Amino acid sequence: MDFSSKLLENAVHEMSQLPGIGKRTALRLVLHLLKQPNSQTMRLASALEDLRNSVKFCNRCHNISDVEVCEICTNPNRDETVVCVVEDIRDVMAIENTGQFNGLYHVLGGKISPMEGVGPQELTISSLVNKAKEGEIKELIFALSSTMEGDTTNFYIYKQLEGLEIATSTIARGIAIGDELEYADEVTLGRSILNRIPFEKSLKTN
Numbered sequence: 001m002d003f004s005s006k007l008l009e010n011a012v013h014e015m016s017q018l019p020g021i022g023k024r025t026a027l028r029l030v031l032h033l034l035k036q037p038n039s040q041t042m043r044l045a046s047a048l049e050d051l052r053n054s055v056k057f058c059n060r061c062h063n064i065s066d067v068e069v070c071e072i073c074t075n076p077n078r079d080e081t082v083v084c085v086v087e088d089i090r091d092v093m094a095i096e097n098t099g100q101f102n103g104l105y106h107v108l109g110g111k112i113s114p115m116e117g118v119g120p121q122e123l124t125i126s127s128l129v130n131k132a133k134e135g136e137i138k139e140l141i142f143a144l145s146s147t148m149e150g151d152t153t154n155f156y157i158y159k160q161l162e163g164l165e166i167a168t169s170t171i172a173r174g175i176a177i178g179d180e181l182e183y184a185d186e187v188t189l190g191r192s193i194l195n196r197i198p199f200e201k202s203l204k205t206n
């Protein structure tokens with residue numbers, strides 16, 4: 001792609017670093033930004049800047065939050081003895097939308113994936129295990145997507161909890177194998193949380 005402007009080329013290059021955005025789409029988006037009122041483009045730029053500068057991760061559940069401990073973790077009406085283990089904030093949003101879960105979350109920040117160089121240390125697993133050792137948690141619900149990486153991650157955490165008096169369960173697999181949680185419809189997802197099965201049982205059937 002030949003550009004008449006270095007500034008344009010630069011903006012297109014940065015835009016094309018986003019997932020799913022090729023050079024052509026990047027160019028279209030950048031030209032769109034140039035065409036719209038200056039104030040609107042600036043609002044986007046400053047929203048991104050504020051996000052990067054000010055975003056926090058809840059120091060209990062690691063969910064994205066504007067404050068040190070998120071609203072879910074500080075809500076006295078939620079059951080802190082049940083913790084749902086998820087991959088990222090999109091899963092928290094999906095499960096919250098079902099209205100069927102009243103416990104807390106633990107956001108891992110990904111799944112164990114040797115192929116992509118993601119080991120347990122890259123995730124918030126040790127924080128989860130430490131929390132489990134504090135003794136407040138009675139049940140952990142694994143709600144990772146049912147891929148090989150998801151299963152590996154569940155099993156790794158399960159082994160880390162050995163010797164602790166914590167029940168582990170996994171969301172019922174009404175959700176097709178490989179489906180990401182965020183795409184499951186609310187009714188199916190809600191039901192799969194209510195009908196969760198003991199984790200040991202899921203190991204035998206797999």
Ligand SMILES: [Zn+2]
Pocket residue numbers: 058059060061062063069070071072073074
């Ligand atoms: Zn939190």
